Amino acid sequence: MSTLQHAWLGNYEVSSTHCTGLTFARHSHDECVIGVNLIGEEKVWLDRREFEAGPGSITLYNPGQIQGGGAAHGAPWHFVSLYATAEQLAADLGLSHVEFDHACCFQPDLAQRLAAAIKGALSADAWLRERNEEALVLLLGEVVGVSGVRLAGSPKTSKSLISRAQELLASQLHQSPPLDQLGDELGLSKFHLLRAFQKETGLSPRQWAMQLRTCRAKGLLRSGVSASDVAHDLGFANQSHLNRHFRAAYGITPGRYQRVLKR
Template sequence: MSGLRLAQLGDLPGFEVASATLGGHSFERHSHDEFVISANLRGEESVWLDGRTFDAGPGSFTAYNPGQIQGGGVAEGQPWQFVSLYIAPEQLATMLGLQRLEFERPTERLPALACAMADGVERVLGDDLFVRQRGEECLTLLLADIAHAMGARLPREMAESGGRIAQLQEWLAADLARQPSLDEMAKYLGLSRFHLLRSFQKQVGLSPRQWSMQLRTRRAQALLRGGLQATEVAHALGFADQSHLNRHFRAAYAVAPGSFQRAVR
């Protein structure tokens, strides 16, 4: 199957992802206003960039700064699959806690990172809200590794006090049905999205989304024990519907909410 799938991430324009399967395709020379970061999953891409040529096979990243003239593709009849991120310059700098940045190297072979990026993109192109949010978190964290591999200099990691992370946990726990976006959480703490995720994961061992979801399923247990019906529990805790609650409850406790309720009453 060939084609191109696109999605926007975050609350504001300026961060898009794409997954493409384009057998035997080539792009005319062109440029972008955004940073373009691509991971080649299948096919031998021949790249033209600002007068230089190079090859990027499976597992290779290509990273283009805004305004760079690029072109290329794969030979006729050759399968080609890749995933890409398109990020506005100010967005990428802010997400990584920088004033500005520029990629020094246009390509690097990083197969493990390419697989991780492909997995993150696939998640954000799915239908489940929680899975999409987790994909957004994963891609945001990967950006630092990608930028470092491509020669961008990153600031030293900020040492966040336990108090700030605890503050976010209290804010999330106060209204589990609210489910703020990653941008809203970062704004609440006055941190970049990357530093929020890195600090939270380092201290708690989970991402904010994962921590919030485990608390929601734990609260669901208490409500079910109290006799509330599963449909009411799903609504009270901000699940899209009962099937959404069922999926995450079963993943956490290996039993459906209805079966759990019957067993404990």
């Protein structure tokens, strides 16, 4: 018996599986497959060799590799997976190509962070999915690094380049541009865009856009615009979405903020 959550996040396919005694026949994938084992021991057969991957292990499969295995009969197993074409993964990380040298890496801290980002990518909240896409890109840089792939150094980025990114985000606050579009506009891979933006601002592009959106919401509320209209005008999913982010930023709900101003 198994429970599967599955979603597409941009060009990544992600899933979370809870099961008991699940096994897979020998098979291959066209994509790179990255898995994180959270509970249970996985016995893996890969290209005529066998190994075990327990909690804290990250498994890495190149396209076309024959793999199989699973958990022992009756044994609980919880794992998350990410699928991406080698070409897409290379483009996102600013590499000419990607090929994993190690099939299994025991990296408990990285495994937990990667699993948390994949689970976040399964959220029904669009903003959380976008935030976790950013987190995944940065974490995938770490994953390919521990797998034996050498990442190129970050290209030099000027403050004017990051300012251009901020201008693009500010001009499309109601619907922030996808990372691919933002990176293409600036001539950077997703990975190098995120690293440069965070280094300059301390925030990811999505976080920066949300703080600006929330700041503008405060100004509109101060001028008497209703919370529901503010949410609509600034591209929040709904009023409760505005409430959550406004309260996180200012410690007060939009409604209460307007009532306080009227006193």
